[in-house]
Amino acid sequence: MKKPSVGVFKFTSDGGCQLQILNMERELFDLLNLINITYFPMAGVDSGEGPFDIGFVEGAVTSTDEIIRIKEIREKCRILVALGACACYGGIASIKNQKTQRELEEKVYTDLTAVHSTKAFGIDQYVKVDAYVRGCPIDKNEFIEVVKSTLLQIKPNLRPHSVCVECKLRENPCIFLIEGEVCMGPVTSAGCGALCPSRHRACEGCRGPASDPNTPSLARTMLEYGLTPEEVRLKFIKYAGETQAFKEGAGIK
Ligand code: SF4
Ligand code: SF4
Structure with a gap:
């Protein structure tokens, strides 16, 4: 049977959740028996951008370019998973939403002509999301649970309590x-x-x-x-x- 193809995409973030995946070592080798990772630049894998059975997105959407890109990625992924706090609900980057974008841009950049930042939101502000792996960074057991339940086409067993x-x-x-x-x-x-x-x-x-x-x-x-x-x-x-x-x-x- 053909293994499902998986892509891992980065938006505005520090790469910590992708690093958690790479840190899984033993579990990652087991997962590779079940899935075929075809796009994961941080791991040095790039066989083209899709289509994918599962897409994992790390990072918040914080610019007009990223709004366009997340919509393109959604089109290419049968199942889309938000990976980590930034992709789930904006994360640390969303602190900036408390100020006007122009006020912040002027603090960071001297030339604003090429700057098109937007407020930082989780990816579901712009596209439909099928599953969420929360945390900053993600918990590896929860990541594995979401991958396995997605492959089995069942609801992941995620905890609703505090x-x-x-x-x-x-x-x-x-x-x-x-x-x-x-x-x-x-x-x-x-x-x-x-x-x-x-x-x-x-x-x-x-x-x-x-x-x-x-x-x-x-x-x-x-x-x-x-x-x-x-x-x-x-x-x-x-x-x-x-x-x-x-x-x-x-x-x-
Ligand atoms: S206890 Fe858990 S949810 Fe709270 S900050 Fe630590 S890792 Fe995050
Ligand atoms: S039981 Fe107390 S220490 Fe533990 S998470 Fe709740 S408030 Fe924090």
Whole structure:
């Protein structure tokens, strides 16, 4: 049987999620028995841009050129997967959406004639997305789950609950309640195994909103714990400030 062809594409990002794929080493060799990666420039593979059975897109869309390109890629991919926080909901790049584009462009470039930047959004702002692999960077087990379920044509088993659930399953003491370390775990989507709280670091919300999160309540609690309204806003806009739930937490109308 012919193996499905796979393309991996980069938009505005630091390449960290693609690096996670390359870091899989043993698992990647197993996956290569099932799929045929035909376009993955970071891995030195370029047999032309498609068509593809599965396309993985890393990075946010932040320019008019990228809006055109993501639409072209969508046309070439039977299944399109958003890979990582930037592609899922804009990621770190979406912090810039809080200012006007021209204000930011003038800070970075001396000659603006060739600059056509747009606000940073996840790819579903412009095209239909079939599956999301969240996180900054992605979790390798979740990536494998999405690849396998896509091949089997079943829904991936992704967790709708919050990071707090995984944190409790790991029997971590809550650093929010015990040490007053303000944590985004109560409203952030699980799937990372509560990576940061398990290392005594507060969750920063890199996986975006969990299902039905009460972000206004967490924002009020953060204020009670001594954060200023501006510090609360910055917590919510760090990775997923364009999602409705985190906008509400940040107090953005
Ligand atoms: S440390 Fe954070 S993720 Fe863990 S239970 Fe407390 S609030 Fe939730
Ligand atoms: S604990 Fe929070 S910030 Fe850390 S990896 Fe998980 S979702 Fe991201």
